[in-house]
Amino acid sequence: MEKYFAILSRCSLFAGVGREEMGLMLNCLGARERDIPKGEPVFLEGDPAGFIGVVLEGAVQVVRDDYYGTRSVLTVVQPGEIFGEAFSCAGVETMPVSAFALKGGKVLWLDCKRMLTVCSNACQFHNRMVANLLRAVARKNLALSRKIQFMSQRTTKEKIMAYLLDQAKAQGSSEFTIPHDRQALADFLGVERSAMSAEIGKLKRAGILDCKGPWFHLRDTVEEID
Amino acid sequence: MEKYFAILSRCSLFAGVGREEMGLMLNCLGARERDIPKGEPVFLEGDPAGFIGVVLEGAVQVVRDDYYGTRSVLTVVQPGEIFGEAFSCAGVETMPVSAFALKGGKVLWLDCKRMLTVCSNACQFHNRMVANLLRAVARKNLALSRKIQFMSQRTTKEKIMAYLLDQAKAQGSSEFTIPHDRQALADFLGVERSAMSAEIGKLKRAGILDCKGPWFHLRDTVEEID
DNA sequence: GAAAGTATGTTGGAAATCCAACAAAGGAGG
DNA sequence: CCTCCTTTGTTGGATTTCCAACATACTTTC
Numbered sequence: 001m002e003k004y005f006a007i008l009s010r011c012s013l014f015a016g017v018g019r020e021e022m023g024l025m026l027n028c029l030g031a032r033e034r035d036i037p038k039g040e041p042v043f044l045e046g047d048p049a050g051f052i053g054v055v056l057e058g059a060v061q062v063v064r065d066d067y068y069g070t071r072s073v074l075t076v077v078q079p080g081e082i083f084g085e086a087f088s089c090a091g092v093e094t095m096p097v098s099a100f101a102l103k104g105g106k107v108l109w110l111d112c113k114r115m116l117t118v119c120s121n122a123c124q125f126h127n128r129m130v131a132n133l134l135r136a137v138a139r140k141n142l143a144l145s146r147k148i149q150f151m152s153q154r155t156t157k158e159k160i161m162a163y164l165l166d167q168a169k170a171q172g173s174s175e176f177t178i179p180h181d182r183q184a185l186a187d188f189l190g191v192e193r194s195a196m197s198a199e200i201g202k203l204k205r206a207g208i209l210d211c212k213g214p215w216f217h218l219r220d221t222v223e224e225i226d
Numbered sequence: 227m228e229k230y231f232a233i234l235s236r237c238s239l240f241a242g243v244g245r246e247e248m249g250l251m252l253n254c255l256g257a258r259e260r261d262i263p264k265g266e267p268v269f270l271e272g273d274p275a276g277f278i279g280v281v282l283e284g285a286v287q288v289v290r291d292d293y294y295g296t297r298s299v300l301t302v303v304q305p306g307e308i309f310g311e312a313f314s315c316a317g318v319e320t321m322p323v324s325a326f327a328l329k330g331g332k333v334l335w336l337d338c339k340r341m342l343t344v345c346s347n348a349c350q351f352h353n354r355m356v357a358n359l360l361r362a363v364a365r366k367n368l369a370l371s372r373k374i375q376f377m378s379q380r381t382t383k384e385k386i387m388a389y390l391l392d393q394a395k396a397q398g399s400s401e402f403t404i405p406h407d408r409q410a411l412a413d414f415l416g417v418e419r420s421a422m423s424a425e426i427g428k429l430k431r432a433g434i435l436d437c438k439g440p441w442f443h444l445r446d447t448v449e450e451i452d
Numbered sequence: 453g454a455a456a457g458t459a460t461g462t463t464g465g466a467a468a469t470c471c472a473a474c475a476a477a478g479g480a481g482g
Numbered sequence: 483c484c485t486c487c488t489t490t491g492t493t494g495g496a497t498t499t500c501c502a503a504c505a506t507a508c509t510t511t512c
Contacts, residue, residue, distance in 0.1 A: 064375060072378035074371065089364035116357060131342060134360045137367060138315035144370040145300065149290060151377045152298035152416045182460060190378045192500055197461055408490060418470055423491055469498065
């Protein structure tokens with residue numbers, strides 16, 4: 001566990017927690033590590049809720065598949081970020097979504113009930129952690145609002161551009177990489193992969209952007225798009 | 227303030243708070259009441275964040291308008307429910323959305339910073355309130371996830387049905403009323419009002435549902451839709 | 453380095469959406 | 483009761499998306 005202190009100290013949940021307290025708190029929260037091979041489920045729809053997951057290595061994709069098999073990508077969770085916390089904090093019995101490892105990696109499982117119940121060991125940190133958790137859940141809320149903003153756009157092109165402009169702003173540069181492959185980006189924006197691919201092609205030919213794989217560059221020329 | 231105790235005691239924020247503590251807490255949170263006439267803004271995009279609003283009477287619609295004037299309805303807040311909490315708890319400076327009063331009504335403003343800072347008067351309730359707040363933010367998270375689930379459907383008809391099935395489940399009956407008019411429902415689902423209207427017409431003729439204004443009835447016949 | 457498998461780009465026709473404009477149905481106010 | 487105004491339903495053409503199928507990289511594996 002000690003080797004992941006660098007990751008965990010960047011985790012919003014442990015903001016302001018020192019190395020020595022970290023160990024106590026992880027113990028208090030019933031932390032256990034688990035390896036997930038690439039492509040394998042981290043948890044599945046219907047699994048009992050009540051946990052908070054922390055990505056230590058790799059990346060985790062949270063998805064919801066409907067009756068027809070249409071997949072909706074809710075979010076991609078990177079090392080140091082958490083998942084499952086909203087469902088657990090809301091008090092639902094079972095998870096309404098599934099999650100899969102994009103790359104092989106490690107996740108840390110924390111018991112949400114222990115987090116919300118006052119403990120005897122590290123109470124001075126407990127309140128801080130609940131405040132951290134509150135902030136983390138609120139931020140995830142903002143992320144969902146942004147996703148809704150993208151999906152609210154009328155055309156595929158507008159959805160793509162809204163997402164890319166947001167990414168450029170978030171990463172502070174007109175050059176950036178995204179955490180989705182093309183299929184996942186389409187599932188994230190709620191559009192067809194092939195149609196999206198065609199629109200990206202148009203945007204490239206129009207000189208609006210350049211891209212190669214996960215790398216994008218938004219040009220600052222503002223011209224008419226075909 | 228006293229006259230709204232019935233409403234406030236049903237507010238998730240004050241779960242488990244008695245009548246006498248309520249007054250202390252409201253004072254502690256810097257609560258102030260405000261009347262909003264029908265159609266007027268409750269707050270506007272760009273206004274400073276840091277507050278939590280509680281609807282006492284009427285209803286508040288939270289929206290986001292993009293460059294082109296396309297409106298996206300994020301949520302409708304009913305009496306006893308709260309709004310603005312996610313943005314304030316996430317620590318953003320200014321509100322990224324606007325809100326308008328659907329009917330004339332009253333809202334209560336609470337200072338979010340005071341809620342997150344330990345006070346001297348009612349500390350035993352303070353921790354409970356932070357826990358309540360966490361649960362409320364997490365639940366709003368679920369509501370956003372459900373909205374995304376509706377919007378992820380490919381066709382307008384599927385979006386409508388997904389929403390109506392969810393409402394029927396939430397209200398525990400195949401007959402129910404929705405808090406949106408047709409334009410707002412379209413803005414909520416991210417579709418065109420006229421196209422939605424046409425699809426609802428088809429569903430009625432197909433015997434899938436019946437509706438009149440905000441009232442809907444989902445029939446349990448499962449037949450092919452034209 | 454060849455082969456198999458995966459990811460991405462491209463295309464064409466069918467289907468659905470968008471948009472604008474109008475018709476019809478209600479409600480509010482005089 | 484009438485008029486004005488808002489909301490809801492309807493229609494048709496232009497646009498866009500969806501879907502399936504295929505072509506072309508790029509990766510991985512042996």
